[in-house]
Amino acid sequence: MELNSTPVRTCKNYNINDIEFSEKIPNKFKKFENLKIFKDTEKDEVITDFKFKDFDIKYGTGLIDQIKNSSNQNIRVNVNSKTNKDIKLEFDFDEKNLELVENIEINIEPETTSNIYIIYRQRTSGKAFHNGLIRVLSKSNSKSIITIVNLMNPESSNVLSIDGKLEDGSKLKYNIVDFGGKTSITNLYTNLLGKESQNLINSIYLGSNDEKIDINYIAECFGEKTKIDIDVQGALKDNAKKSFKGTIDFKKGCKKAYGNEAENCMLLSDKAKSIALPMLLCSEEDVEGNHSSSSGKANDKELFYIMTRGFDRKSAEKLLVRAKFNNILEGITNKEVKGEILYEMDQKLD
Amino acid sequence: MAKTKIDDINRNIYDFKNKDDYDYKIKKGLTREIIEEISKQKNDPDWMREFRLKALEVYNKLEMPTWGPDLSELNMDEIATYVRPKGKMASNWEDVPDEIKNTFDKLGIPDAEKTSLAGVGAQYDSEVVYHSMKDDLIKQGVIYTDMETAVREYPDLVKEHFMKCVPVYDHKFVALHGAVWSGGSFVYVPKGVKLDFPLQSYFRLNSPESGQFEHTLIIVEEGASLHFIEGCSAPKYNKVNLHAGCVELYVKDNAYLRYSTIENWSKNMLNLNTKKALIGKNAQVDWVSGSFGSKISMLYPMSVLNGEGAKTEYTGISFAGAGQNLDTGFKVVHNAPNTSSVVNSKSISKNGGKCTYRSLVRIMENAKNSKSSVSCESLMLDDFSISDTIPTNDIRTDDVEFSHEAKIGKISDKTIFYLMSRGLSEEDAKAMIVRGFAYPISKELPVEYAVEMNNLINLELEGSIG
Incomplete structure (x- = not known):
């Protein structure tokens, strides 16, 4: 089955329009029990077993119907606090909880601030399946950071759709950490509808062994003076393969909008493969759009410099990867979450 | 604040029409019988007739592109794929029929030949009407002739190279080309020969509801050097015309080829051209491309860097005005160590025109220590035009330096x-x-x-x- 399709097609022979997903997809799920919820203030609400009305999303990975019909976790988060408190949802896969199909709705009220963490963690062995949807409504003048961390084991499949809408003056930042799964597919759509709304997407990924990472970020600017900034940093070792598809679409009327997209992949093996399709689509004259993409091995001079300070090559490479990831890591204020990410990064690069 | 206005291209020098006066025009459509008739009209050798029929089979099997501009208005049942102009191919302009000669006079080809070119080929509809080259180049063994003559006089050379660089199964319009090709230029530059002045072929399509399918085959032997210029234009008609040419470039070790194209087709033309170069050790191919005309263009020249140390550069500009959808770009495959590519693309869209930059950079596993740098910039001159950038970067080894950057704006x-x-x-x-x-x-x-x-x-x- 073909998933994670690009909004605009390019030549079929380039093998980037979709990812072929050949894993068997289960169709019946028992309740996923290992969900932990933390929140620092009573004002914010996290409602589980939420009954959703039918909805449509514009893109998604291609497995949205399964979520609509068979989800085994339905959660609604209402952000009401103006004091930038943490809300944390932790999904822990284990031998008894190997399948998660969840539907999360995040409703960020006007003028509020929040810091939301969603963590998919698997410390046990066993092949797990995750298909999730996170829908975000960022209302006027709100400020939010949503950090999504995938730490599933290397046998599992991770499929995640994120669909966000930003109203006037809202500022939304995504931190996306994609370290887990044999196959990890992420689709993120952001609709910058409101005037002067801003969306920053910071994303890091790490691939090893035969892992496949497929990333598809789509940003549509409708509102005037909107701003979208996509920064994707990654490293691949062994035979890992990454496809990055990034689209910034300036729609007619989004005057003075600004879009920037940067993707950089560090290749730590001569067998690793990086393919990228950074698209800029423009139907409005009065905008500024840039994108850049680069790939290559670790810089020899930088490696040499670090090694002259007593580090072996592997440690030096780790330091360089860490330096690349630092921008996003610095933005993760929760020390526990940050510590866990650093630990996983260290393990994966060993 | 004042607004910038940039004029459309002045098409007066291209849009003049001659009477649709021909020696032979095949009936519209694309059937086995039509292909056999074209082959008969052109006195093809058996191998070429078989080749055409096989290409037609491939054409019928392949699907239309599922990406890029909408080609639904193309109906091959409405296109005559072969139009033979009056007169025989000449090597003296005085021997070219007046009306055709006047056409090329207006386009400035004979004047350019006198002042700055080493040789000229001129094609009118489906056949080359004029071909000439300076005597000293003939003495050095350079061959510059029309493709039909090459098929007859250099059969081994043609058989070895014809549609081997661009196989008919590459895509549907290459298969179409293989079935109905006619005209075009054949260039052979022997080992070590360096041409000081360019050769230029000019392609003019006059006949309405027809297609032009010229084949250009250039072989630059080891250490040789050539600058080849290709120009094309057509007058505007109400119904669709089709251009599906094919360019195959073989550039051997240490050789150099500069391939310049100025495409100025009329705005009823679907320009679905294919160009590809195979580049040897330490050889270099530079593409210079200007796309100004046509209603729809899908044009992505390609360099395959097969030899160690091979290089390529692409420098291209597109200018899309009202009613135009120019989907252009470049493809490069690094297939050997120490290869390098530089891409510099610009586009301007105005008056509702659409420019798309679409590209591929593929660095293969064996292309260690290769470098690729891509830059594309798009300028929009009003708020009802469209400009898209769709680059694919496929990096399959670590020991490379690859960078891509793009900008869009006013x-x-x-x-x-x-x-x-x-x-x-x-x-x-x-x-x-x-x-x-x-x-x-x-x-x-x-x-x-x-x-x-x-x-x-x-x-x-x-x-x-x-």
Whole structure:
């Protein structure tokens, strides 16, 4: 089955329009029990077993119907606090909880601030399946950071759709950490509808062994003076393969909008493969759009410099990867979450 | 604040029509019988007739592209794929029928031949009507002739190379080309021969509801050097015309080829051309491409860097006005160590025109220590035009340096302000910015085309941006 399709097609022979997903997809799920919820203030609400009305999303990975019909976790988060408190949802896969199909709705009220963490963690062995949807409504003048961390084991499949809408003056930042799964597919759509709304997407990924990472970020600017900034940093070792598809679409009327997209992949093996399709689509004259993409091995001079300070090559490479990831890591204020990410990064690069 | 207006290309010099007066025109459509008839009309050898029929089979099996511009208005049942003009191929302009000669006079081809070219080929509809080259090049063993003559006189050379670089199963319109090709140029530059002046082939399609399917095959042997210029134009008709040419370039070790194209088809033309170069050790191919005409273009020249140390550069500009959808770009495959590629693409869209830059950079596992740098910039001159950038970067090994950057936007107010603070008027400032934008490309064009391109960036002030 073909998933994670690009909004605009390019030549079929380039093998980037979709990812072929050949894993068997289960169709019946028992309740996923290992969900932990933390929140620092009573004002914010996290409602589980939420009954959703039918909805449509514009893109998604291609497995949205399964979520609509068979989800085994339905959660609604209402952000009401103006004091930038943490809300944390932790999904822990284990031998008894190997399948998660969840539907999360995040409703960020006007003028509020929040810091939301969603963590998919698997410390046990066993092949797990995750298909999730996170829908975000960022209302006027709100400020939010949503950090999504995938730490599933290397046998599992991770499929995640994120669909966000930003109203006037809202500022939304995504931190996306994609370290887990044999196959990890992420689709993120952001609709910058409101005037002067801003969306920053910071994303890091790490691939090893035969892992496949497929990333598809789509940003549509409708509102005037909107701003979208996509920064994707990654490293691949062994035979890992990454496809990055990034689209910034300036729609007619989004005057003075600004879009920037940067993707950089560090290749730590001569067998690793990086393919990228950074698209800029423009139907409005009065905008500024840039994108850049680069790939290559670790810089020899930088490696040499670090090694002259007593580090072996592997440690030096780790330091360089860490330096690349630092921008996003610095933005993760929760020390526990940050510590866990650093630990996983260290393990994966060993 | 005043608004920049950039004129459309002055098409008066291209849009004149001659009477649809031909020696032979095949009936419209695409069937086995039609292909056999074309083959008979052209006196093909058996192998070529078989080749055409096989290509037709491939064409019928392949699907239309599922990406890019909408080609639904193309109906092969409405296209005559072979039109033989009056007269025989000549090597003296005086022997070319008057009406056809006048056409090329207006396009300035005989004048250019006298002043700055080593040889000229001129095709009118489906056949080459004129071919000539300087005597000293003939003495050095250079071959420059039409493809039909090459098939007859150099069968081994043609058989070895014809549609081997661009196989018929590459895509549907290459298969179509293989079935109905006619005309085009064959160039062979022997080992070590370096041409000081360019060769130029000019392709003119006059007949309405027809297609042009010329085949260009160039072989540059070891250590040789060539600059080849290709120009094309057609008058405008109400119904669709089709251009599906094919260019195959074989550039052997240490050789150099510069391939310049100025495409100025009329705005009823679907331009679905295919160009590809196979490049040997330490050899280099530079592409210079200007796309100004056609209703729809899908044009992505390709370099395959097969030899160690091979290089390629692509410098291209597209200018899409009202009703035009120009989907252009470049493809490069690094297939050997120490190879390098540089891509520099610019586009200007106005009056509702659409420019798309679509590309592929693929660095294969064996292409260690290769470098690739891609830059594309798009300028939009009004708020109802469209400009898209769709690059694919496929990196399959670690020991590479790859970078891609793209920019999209309008003329910067800050830059205008800066230039005005230095004493320029606003209109001069804008003219300077647009010319500066196009300059990296225009400086690479043959001089007469560069002048033409600069003329089209004819700025005046009008209205207001608000």
